[in-house]
Amino acid sequence: MYRLLIAFLVGFTLTTNAQELRCNVVVNTELSGNQNLPVFNTLQKQLREFVNNTKWTNRVYGPQETVECNFYINVTEYSGDAFKASLQVQSSRPVYGSTYYSPVYNFNDKDFTFRYVEFQNLIYNENQYESNLISVIAFHVYMVLGLDADTFELNGGDEFLKQAQTILNYSQQGGAKGWKIEDGNQSRFVLIDNLMSPTFKEYRSVLYDYHRNGLDLMQENVTKSKENIAKAIEEFAAMNRRRPNSFLLRTFFDAKSDEIEQIFSDGPNVEITDLVSTLNRVAPTYSSKWRNIKF
Structure with missing residues (x-):
């Protein structure tokens, strides 16, 4: 971070x-x-x-x-x-x-x-x-x-x-x-x-929310940026219920896992309970990284 x-x-x-x-x-x-x-x-x-x-x-x-x-x-x-x-x-x-x-x-x-x-x-x-x-x-x-x-x-x-x-x-x-x-x-x-496919519609909305409503706000308000990034990732929960462990989810976290760990491993504090729960459900392969999320 x-x-x-x-x-x-x-x-x-x-x-x-x-x-x-x-x-x-x-x-x-x-x-x-x-x-x-x-x-x-x-x-x-x-x-x-x-x-x-x-x-x-x-x-x-x-x-x-x-x-x-x-x-x-x-x-x-x-x-x-x-x-x-x-x-x-x-x-x-x-x-x-x-x-x-x-x-x-x-x-x-x-x-x-x-x-x-x-x-x-x-x-x-x-x-x-x-x-x-x-x-x-x-x-x-x-x-x-x-x-x-x-x-x-x-x-x-x-x-x-x-x-x-x-x-x-x-x-x-x-x-x-x-x-x-x-x-x-x-x-x-x-x-x-x-x-x-509409089955995976959340994937593309997460891309937008994560970057445009999340990372691009980092220079203005770090706390709000982190909150928006967490909300974006939590959108994957619905997609994962429809199609657990999908290939698309793996491609997202292959690109993003290090960045997510870094963003949420330092302050300022935001609510992370739902985020960590979602990450462990949708991307369990990276659970060792999610254990480092503390803020």
């Missing part, structure tokens, strides 16, 4: 980059057995340019609105032009009146197989399947954009999440894993299907 409060006392520094994304793309090849091949460096450079230079939306983004994210591709197998990998995607958004960036999206996509020939053109078509490499990257770009927008406006990410759903639908023709219901309960299919 101390580091958070320090951040809120420092003015937020603007940059001159007005693209939608400021994305760090890393291709890690240590597990492939071929880490010195130049094709990996080329892939990393091309993907970094592809993500950061593609115009993903029709919106005008100011320098302060650029979304921070990381794409970590861990290549485990490589043969010819065939790659087998996992993809860790993380994004964060700035908190008003501070230099602090709050984590929003943290997803480990374990079913990432693709074909790539060095220097091939990487072109995104919003209505047409190009390759599994393009589809997976574009899908997560729109997830990042959609969830980021949801933190600033209630259901503000609709257009981006619908585009992620469009990518899912046309990418099923490619035959790669992760796009269909039979690909497991932690797939891209389940992720976007749950996000767009």
Whole structure:
């Protein structure tokens, strides 16, 4: 909590980059057995340019609105032009009146197989399947954009999440894993299907209330901010009763557990009884962190 409060006392520094994304793309090849091949460096450079230079939306983004994210591709197998990998995607958004960036999206996509020939053109078509490499990257770009927008406006990410759903639908023709219901309960299919389902409607309202009515008020009134964050998290209780231990809840707390622990492990005091009870019901995996909540 101390580091958070320090951040809120420092003015937020603007940059001159007005693209939608400021994305760090890393291709890690240590597990492939071929880490010195130049094709990996080329892939990393091309993907970094592809993500950061593609115009993903029709919106005008100011320098302060650029979304921070990381794409970590861990290549485990490589043969010819065939790659087998996992993809860790993380994004964060700035908190008003501070230099602090709050984590929003943290997803480990374990079913990432693709074909790539060095220097091939990487072109995104919003209505047409190009390759599994393009589809997976574009899908997560729109997830990042959609969830980021949801933190600033209630259901503000609709257009981006619908585009992620469009990518899912046309990418099923490619035959790669992760796009269909039979690909497991932690797939891209389940992720976007749950996000767009009324069964999990609280997820997106929590994103908004937690950030806009909670963290963004921290520099004005820490107590009120903490109270609003606690109320937002308690909204998950209804969703959890409908669908206990859902995948969406796990993705939220994978991103937020450290931050929640930090916020509520120092003063000022707020009522935490209901909060801790809710956290232990909806995210029991992180019970060791919830035991540190005392304020």
